[in-house]
Amino acid sequence: MTVARPNDLPVRWDFSLRPDGTAKLALSGDLDAESTPAFWTTLQAELAGAKLVRLEVDVSQLVSDSAGLALLYYLSTGAMTPGASVSLSGLTPELQHLLRSFSKEDFDALQEHEPTGSSFVDDVGTATWSWLRDLRQQIEFIGEVTLGVIMNLCRPRRMRWKEVFRVFEAAGVNAFPVVALLTFLVGMVIAFESAQPLAQFGAQVFVANLLGLVMSRELGPVMAAIMLAGRSGSAFAAELGTMKVNEELNALETMGLSPVQFLVIQRVVAGILLAPVLTVFAMYAGLLGGIPVLLGLGFPLRMVLLQVQSALHFGDLAEGLSKSIVFGVIVASISCLRGLQTGEGPRAVGESTTRSVVSSILLIIFADAVFAAVTYTLRK
């Protein structure tokens, strides 16, 4: 039985099967990355039906690239013709040389599709454990750094103030426009959204009280801290991460200098100085955002200011500012920790930058919740 296949593939093939189970397959044409996938399927379907004992493949008329060779190798392992012995003939020396680079071990290893994944419960346990360990490390680091900052402030002459002010300027001054715009808009949105429900009780004038309290106690510090994490924390992580990749951290270590003392303390001090300033700025901008809305509702400016004055006490401001100092420590030290934890290679810097922002914001909200619970209990 001889079957010649005219088809639309650039590969032509002659397949002849004798009654004793010996078959000859003569391939000719171009077997390249383009034509191999379709031909692979066709050939596999064709051979699957045949009962073979021996298959002789003649490739003397075939032009082939690595994709074609992969098919020939697959064919020669007998994977397409179970139970039959397969031999290739007519290979040019170059192709023979290339074919030898395919190995039986690779092929066998690829045959094993056993999923090696662990169970769901295992995964959840491992992930939780590593998350808890990471959290513990973060909190320990914050503690270590806070202690370091206090010790350094006791001996201010040893501090590298130049670096503190460099960081303060880069991380702070340039952040003001963004923080201002953001909190201005948030203040406006809060005023609009609260004006409607309060109108139902004829209490629209209390929008001013609400805005004052929310901005000084909650949103001022939180928005400022989130901007600090996004703008400056990520910069800290990237800077320290690059230093790690560049072996500068190793250089510090072999000089006997601690990276915490040399790099982290300055950034944390800058963060502590910066966060309250940004927060006060955010509080004002938020209030300013609410004022146009209140003026639009028909309240005179003087009345709005009096309302805010009567609603706000020193305690509210103190709460907002003390929060912001804690947030400043959190953002600066977590970002530095992520920078120091950077692995090998440039991609690791990107990873630690992302991790710095995520962890900072997470811990900010966490600390905010603790603050809320504590101050609620204290006020009662």
Place this chain on the structure above:
Amino acid sequence: MSPAARNMIEVRDLTVGYDDRLVLERVNFQVRRGEVFAILGASGSGKSTLLKHLIGLYQPIAGDVLISGASLVHAEREERLLILRKFGVLYQSGALFGSLTTVENVRLPLDEFTELSEMAKDLIALSKLRLVGLESAATKLPADLSGGMQKRAGIARAIVLDPCILFLDEPSAGLDPITSAGLDALIRELVRGLGITFVMVTHELASIYSVADRVIVLDPHIRGIVAEGPPAWLRDHAPQPWVRQFLNREAT
């Protein structure tokens, strides 16, 4: 001089590795005072790992590294600082701090560890820069220096506290042949002039023949030292054919 005093570095039964694999097993060697010692080996044989253990960046699995008789592995904090002060390191990239100028980089160890006056510190830093031929680049930032200049600035910073040993990690990597030969000349000058002991990891055979007194060759298969001796002697007489091939720069 007793043998112990002649050995600047002594490595005893050092076993090192990462989480799941051993890189070197029970390695022993000594580096003598005032010699230029090179660590050779194929890619992946653990040269850089060994260097990082010699300078105390990594903690070994077992064994000890003695720097002029004191153990770096078992040292407590204060003692460790004293040992660290005995050597300088030139990293592959130079590892200069990007926010400081060249002269500030060189001054940094003086700022941190000495009580000298500002003038004295500047004077010392500039003298080291002159020694490596970089006096004209003192006020430039590292980003404005070429690769070769960064490495020379790195050497200046590494020798500013007058260490007994200088470790070099691939000093000629990424340099053109002329700059690299200039670096070799600088090393010879520092050995002759300051009596510094050099330990270098390198691939550059030309610079090994021109500066190294003794080399060790690491073999990833036996996870240890396969040959030790003067490079020219090993090139012709090493018992292992592949070491001779390696040093003759022949393909296997």
